[in-house]
Amino acid sequence: MTELDSQLGNGASSGFTSLEPEPRAEFIAPPFTLPPYPYDRLKPVLQAADMHPGGAIDLSIGTPCDQPPENVCEALRDTSSVAGYPTSVGSAALLEAAHGWLERRIGVRLGSGSLANCIGTKELVAGLPLILKLRSPRRDTVLYPAVAYPTYEMGAILAGCRAVAVPVDDQWRIDLSSISSADAERALCLWVNTPGNPAGALDDLDAAAEWGRTHGIPVLSDECYIEFTWQGPPRTILRSGPEGVLAVHSLSKRSNFAGGRAGFYAGDADLVRFVSEVRKHQGLMIPAPVQRGAAVAWSEDSHVDVQRDRYHRRLVRLAAQFTRLGLAPTLPEGAFYLWVHAPDGAWETASRLADSVGVVVSPGEFYGAAGAAYLRIAAVQPDERLDLLDQRIQAWEAQQ
Numbered sequence: 001m002t003e004l005d006s007q008l009g010n011g012a013s014s015g016f017t018s019l020e021p022e023p024r025a026e027f028i029a030p031p032f033t034l035p036p037y038p039y040d041r042l043k044p045v046l047q048a049a050d051m052h053p054g055g056a057i058d059l060s061i062g063t064p065c066d067q068p069p070e071n072v073c074e075a076l077r078d079t080s081s082v083a084g085y086p087t088s089v090g091s092a093a094l095l096e097a098a099h100g101w102l103e104r105r106i107g108v109r110l111g112s113g114s115l116a117n118c119i120g121t122k123e124l125v126a127g128l129p130l131i132l133k134l135r136s137p138r139r140d141t142v143l144y145p146a147v148a149y150p151t152y153e154m155g156a157i158l159a160g161c162r163a164v165a166v167p168v169d170d171q172w173r174i175d176l177s178s179i180s181s182a183d184a185e186r187a188l189c190l191w192v193n194t195p196g197n198p199a200g201a202l203d204d205l206d207a208a209a210e211w212g213r214t215h216g217i218p219v220l221s222d223e224c225y226i227e228f229t230w231q232g233p234p235r236t237i238l239r240s241g242p243e244g245v246l247a248v249h250s251l252s253k254r255s256n257f258a259g260g261r262a263g264f265y266a267g268d269a270d271l272v273r274f275v276s277e278v279r280k281h282q283g284l285m286i287p288a289p290v291q292r293g294a295a296v297a298w299s300e301d302s303h304v305d306v307q308r309d310r311y312h313r314r315l316v317r318l319a320a321q322f323t324r325l326g327l328a329p330t331l332p333e334g335a336f337y338l339w340v341h342a343p344d345g346a347w348e349t350a351s352r353l354a355d356s357v358g359v360v361v362s363p364g365e366f367y368g369a370a371g372a373a374y375l376r377i378a379a380v381q382p383d384e385r386l387d388l389l390d391q392r393i394q395a396w397e398a399q400q
């Protein structure tokens with residue numbers, strides 16, 4: 001036994017020299033139980049839908065089906081900069097393009113150092129609580145809307161934090177007044193998401209920023225559907241100033257670039273500095289060719305206007321189709337999902353739709369227990385697949 005072993009309390013019988021003290025029983029955390037990935041639970045529904053000739057019409061995951069602009073793909077083929085490491089915050093060209101988009105399209109001008117890039121935004125959403133906990137170790141709570149993108153909760157869990165769902169009102173907007181002072185005191189951050197996934201609701205982002213500033217809690221505003229706002233102008237938390245807030249933006253939806261993995265976060269310069277420094281230590285950086293493609297995508301808007309029209313047309317069409325299937329969808333205020341009540345139960349209705357017309361939709365419980373009586377229908381299939389759905393609905397109606 002070495003001197004160090006004896007200082008650390010390692011017994012000679014352990015048979016090896018360790019720098020780590022043996023953990024004492026009370027320090028051992030319970031093993032992490034990994035919950036099933038939500039969409040993996042849909043496999044039986046998907047298999048049933050796939051039995052139809054022509055296969056499943058999958059409206060479950062919100063993955064884009066249309067192509068990104070050709071010049072974005074062209075930029076990806078440029079491998080001239082792959083020899084060296086790319087920068088973690090993003091190249092000067094990418095930073096400039098993202099700033100340019102914010103100013104041109106959203107009307108917000110930020111100083112340098114107030115924006116950094118990320119590898120798509122899911123990894124950022126999943127990772128931010130861990131980073132913010134390094135900054136505020138005494139705080140342990142992540143607040144997020146009770147009906148929301150599931151990664152807000154998962155990010156809290158992965159950081160060993162309390163995940164506290166904030167109730168939403170009857171229009172699916174976050175109800176800030178229902179946050180208890182005990183939870184606010186422990187909060188590391190508050191997530192908001194406008195337009196919201198799954199219900200397409202539009203929050204009052206000025207009120208969210210104000211709440212955060214009053215309580216000294218960073219407000220993280222996920223705005224990845226901002227250019228698919230159907231009611232009124234696009235909303236960003238940055239309109240009320242960058243202090244104490246981060247807005248999170250993605251190329252996945254606006255430019256059909258989900259496979260490229262590119263997004264950014266912007267706002268409070270101190271927060272951006274802290275988060276981006278940690279991410280630099282973590283080795284998180286967008287691959288160089290993707291940075292080139294992303295710079296092109298943020299610099300252009302006409303393809304997004306085309307995509308807006310596509311999504312809106314598909315939403316209208318899907319609303320009519322699901323009305324024929326016995327549901328009562330209404331058009332959302334934003335994003336590209338129909339969020340519809342399933343009076344006969346969400347899983348039961350999802351199975352019925354798969355069996356009868358081969359269409360796959362997501363049960364609302366994927367987005368929180370408060371959404372369990374609903375279904376989410378994503379407008380992510382091209383027109384030909386929706387033509388096929390029309391034919392199947394017609395055949396099903398004839399049997400009724």
Ligand SMILES: Cc1ncc(COP(=O)(O)O)c(C=O)c1O
Nearest residue numbers: 062120121122149197250252263
């Ligand atoms: C609300 C919301 N935030 C973030 C993401 C993640 O997007 P990405 O990682 O592709 O940027 C999604 C994807 O569906 C989403 O719906």
